[in-house]
Amino acid sequence: MSDALRPMTENELHAYADGQMAADDVSRVEAWLTAHPEDAARIAAWRIQNEAIRDMFGPYAKTLPEDAARLKTPPRNPLLARLPLRAPAAVMLFALGTATGLALPSLLGSPATATPIFEQASDAYRIYAREVRHPVEVWAGEKDHLVAWLGKRLGERVVAPDLTASGYTLVGGRLVPVDGVAGALLMYEDKSGKRLTLLLGRTPKKNETAFQFASSGAVETLYWMDNGLAYAVSGEVSRQALRSIADECYRQFQPA
Amino acid sequence: MLDLMPSLRRYARSLTRSDADGEDLLQDSLERALVKRSQWAGGSLKAWAFSIMTNLYRNETVRAARRRSLPIENADAVPATLSPPGDPLEQRRLAAAIDSLAPDFRAVLMLVVVESMSYREVASLLQIPEGTVMSRLARARTQIARYLEADNIIPLRRTE
Numbered sequence: 001m002s003d004a005l006r007p008m009t010e011n012e013l014h015a016y017a018d019g020q021m022a023a024d025d026v027s028r029v030e031a032w033l034t035a036h037p038e039d040a041a042r043i044a045a046w047r048i049q050n051e052a053i054r055d056m057f058g059p060y061a062k063t064l065p066e067d068a069a070r071l072k073t074p075p076r077n078p079l080l081a082r083l084p085l086r087a088p089a090a091v092m093l094f095a096l097g098t099a100t101g102l103a104l105p106s107l108l109g110s111p112a113t114a115t116p117i118f119e120q121a122s123d124a125y126r127i128y129a130r131e132v133r134h135p136v137e138v139w140a141g142e143k144d145h146l147v148a149w150l151g152k153r154l155g156e157r158v159v160a161p162d163l164t165a166s167g168y169t170l171v172g173g174r175l176v177p178v179d180g181v182a183g184a185l186l187m188y189e190d191k192s193g194k195r196l197t198l199l200l201g202r203t204p205k206k207n208e209t210a211f212q213f214a215s216s217g218a219v220e221t222l223y224w225m226d227n228g229l230a231y232a233v234s235g236e237v238s239r240q241a242l243r244s245i246a247d248e249c250y251r252q253f254q255p256a
Numbered sequence: 257m258l259d260l261m262p263s264l265r266r267y268a269r270s271l272t273r274s275d276a277d278g279e280d281l282l283q284d285s286l287e288r289a290l291v292k293r294s295q296w297a298g299g300s301l302k303a304w305a306f307s308i309m310t311n312l313y314r315n316e317t318v319r320a321a322r323r324r325s326l327p328i329e330n331a332d333a334v335p336a337t338l339s340p341p342g343d344p345l346e347q348r349r350l351a352a353a354i355d356s357l358a359p360d361f362r363a364v365l366m367l368v369v370v371e372s373m374s375y376r377e378v379a380s381l382l383q384i385p386e387g388t389v390m391s392r393l394a395r396a397r398t399q400i401a402r403y404l405e406a407d408n409i410i411p412l413r414r415t416e
Binding site: 010011014015018020045046049050052053054056057058060061062063064067068070071 | 257258261262263265266269270278283286290347350351354365366368369370374375387390391393394397400401
């Protein structure tokens with residue numbers, strides 16, 4: 001008698017349904033299933049169930065923006081956590097956090113609770129720069145309209161800096177919220193399609209700051225404030241490249 | 257490790273049956289993995305990370321049972337914001353069916369079906385014989401089917 005007529009075990013049927021059976025055995029199971037439709041129906045039901053379970057859990061397999069940071073932070077030391085020192089240290093950290101929290105955002109012209117401009121900039125880069133069909137609201141073809149519109153919404157003079165010297169051309173721009181009010185996002189790309197964004201936000205005071213770097217994952221941001229606007233250039237490029245681009249932006253935003 | 261985080265998050269969610277507890281388990285597992293990273297003996301990083309999470313979850317469940325302080329919240333299952341594909345009612349019932357499984361059965365089902373691990377990988381990860389993996393899988397499937405039938409609605413007929 002041929003092996004094909006040996007009854008299938010439950011385990012073999014499950015292994016077949018899960019695609020975990022050696023190729024040699026597959027034909028044996030298939031022969032069995034042709035002769036035993038009730039088993040074929042059970043396998044079909046398991047497969048439908050598998051599919052439904054995968055569909056259901058698929059959305060949970062997501063990446064959160066803080067994931068990379070969570071891998072970098074040194075783990076809590078369980079011994080340290082038990083020391084009585086912990087409470088005073090926490091108080092101190094809190095005080096320190098409050099102090100810097102109060103001091104720093106005022107430098108950036110935003111309330112203590114606001115997301116700092118560089119984070120808003122790297123988020124905007126991450127969200128919009130990967131868009132293939134709708135990276136911008138107004139394309140570079142309508143550049144004059146774009147800068148006039150954004151300038152009007154921001155209440156400040158907006159220019160779309162010419163970055164061709166660095167190899168980047170204007171893609172276009174869009175209106176985005178920055179610190180809760182209208183801001184602008186200009187997008188550039190080079191010949192290979194690598195993109196940069198320039199985020200512009202209004203600042204309450206006529207602040208002026210030095211250029212500062214911030215990294216968020218692979219995204220580097222260089223930001224500064226000048227003349228009533230906060231500027232942030234973001235991209236997945238070296239800090240050096242970002243520096244020269246920021247220099248150009250800075251120069252071109254100076255009143256003529 | 258960063259590449260594994262979505263899968264780990266999903267597995268944590270399936271074990272704990274709650275978004276918040278899932279994030280906590282994920283966080284604890286990451287910390288454990290970072291502390292013990294020198295103990296990773298090469299091989300599959302995924303299997304290693306998953307076994308850390310499974311063990312943490314088991315320990316935590318044992319401790320919670322001893323304390324008798326954490327009644328596991330009822331399955332209000334999949335949050336609306338996720339809007340998984342398919343009929344939302346069926347999704348809820350399936351979620352409830354899966355949640356009704358014993359943790360060890362749920363773990364096997366998740367690792368095989370969702371994480372596409374082989375029976376052998378699951379066996380070594382959970383430190384149980386391969387035969388036990390298969391019998392748990394079979395029983396999990398039967399139990400889910402029975403749970404869904406008990407409601408007297410035709411289960412999981414997806415629109416083509």
